[in-house]
Amino acid sequence: MEHLINIQNQLAQKANLSKSTSFLDGATLESGILNIYRQRPRVSVIIPTLNEAKNLPLVLPYLPIAWIDEVILVDGRSTDNTVEVARTMLPTIKVVMEQKKGKGAAMNAGYRAATGEILIVVDADGSNDPREIPRFVQALMMGADMVKGSRFAHGAGTTDMPFIRQLGNSFFTITCNLLFGTHWTDLCYGYHAFWRHCLEVVDVSDTPGFEIDTALYLRAAREQLHVTEVPSFEGYRFFGVGKLQTIPDGWRVLKIIIRERLKKSRTAESNRYLGFRGLQPVLEYAATPNVISAPEVNLQLLRTIGMILSAGYSLNELMTQVLHLSLQAMNAVSGSLLILDENGQVADVCMVYGDKKVSASEKNVSELLDQGVAGWVLRNRKLALIANTNEDPRWLPRTWEQDMPRSAVAVPVALNDCRLGILTLVRSQENQFTTDDLKLLESLAMPA
Known part of the structure; x- marks a missing residue:
């Protein structure tokens, strides 16, 4: 009950990314979402x-x-x-x-x-x-x-x-x-x-x-x-x-x-009124589109991802789109999105390396959940930040990736229909993901 009241009180305040409490420090899911959706x-x-x-x-x-x-x-x-x-x-x-x-x-x-x-x-x-x-x-x-x-x-x-x-x-x-x-x-x-x-x-x-x-x-x-x-x-x-x-x-x-x-x-x-009414997605962020900054574009993309995930639509046909949007928003080179049913069984999976979709066998997915960062996120219900994929024991090397140090993040995603998603994003060099990136991604994360 206290959780519901605290969240409702936050709605009266203007959200600010720089002032939000980190999800890793126990902040509520909604405070992160408010930061992304502050223009809705x-x-x-x-x-x-x-x-x-x-x-x-x-x-x-x-x-x-x-x-x-x-x-x-x-x-x-x-x-x-x-x-x-x-x-x-x-x-x-x-x-x-x-x-x-x-x-x-x-x-x-x-x-x-x-x-x-x-x-x-x-x-x-x-x-x-x-x-x-x-x-x-x-x-x-x-x-x-x-x-x-x-x-x-x-x-x-x-x-x-x-x-x-x-x-x-x-x-x-x-x-x-x-x-x-x-x-x-x-x-x-x-x-x-x-x-x-x-x-x-x-x-x-x-x-x-x-x-x-x-x-x-x-x-x-x-x-x-x-x-x-x-x-x-x-x-x-x-x-x-x-x-x-x-x-x-x-x-x-x-x-x-x-x-x-x-x-x-x-x-x-x-x-009769002529023209469109309601939301103006681009003009919310700048007077003209050509002056929109990169962070604001990232917010716009994450906002779109959040809507797709939380509005209850079927993800069977949207998984690749969601993953590509996530890669674009976070400047990542590869990633994966695993969907698990309410019993914890893998319902669907999508993996992307560069511009190509990578096929994943049942064995590959099973190894990711048993030994990889996706499994760690599933068991702990927390965001994971990996500074160096060659040194972090939570990272399971993938056969299509080159043997070089990279950085990665993994996020537990709460879907509207009681399923759970695990989103993993990878950048090409070590130490490229920061706590600021986590603050952006926590808007998609489920509460611990």
């Missing part, structure tokens, strides 16, 4: 609650705090100790007391209270997995205006949807696709995120109930915003009884669909 948009997470005191301890600790700047709890007159539990677990949480009934009223109150550039709504009952938040943020930073979770996209699922509700949701989804020209796989799912600028053209202040999610999505589509879906898994409610009423709330959703189809766009074509 400000993110606000909104959590509507009504008597969720038992559920919050099972949800709040799993918020990916390194991706979040502000957590807002909007309480709808709970009769248990929901607010007290939230403040105990997360003292920096912002609490908004909403007197009006309904999920829509709570969400609108959260929108008004949020200060972030990106707003994300997460249910408090455990049905939304907060660990999926990086996936939503990533989609927004890649160009979407609004991102909605889908339980029926590839890789998604649900354990909390009776047949009658699934049938109704399918009917509503197909109807909306036909009437609005969308291509969605899910409609009545409230896990969503969007840039604040969406509220300039999408007004849902007139929608107090569960139908607010449908109204939000349809009005965004009508205003020609870029709405995309990401796979999301809906779990069962941990404690308590859900507030959704299938027939009454389904009727309200149907009325919203009909009403929105008959409405015209709020924005005249001549007044």
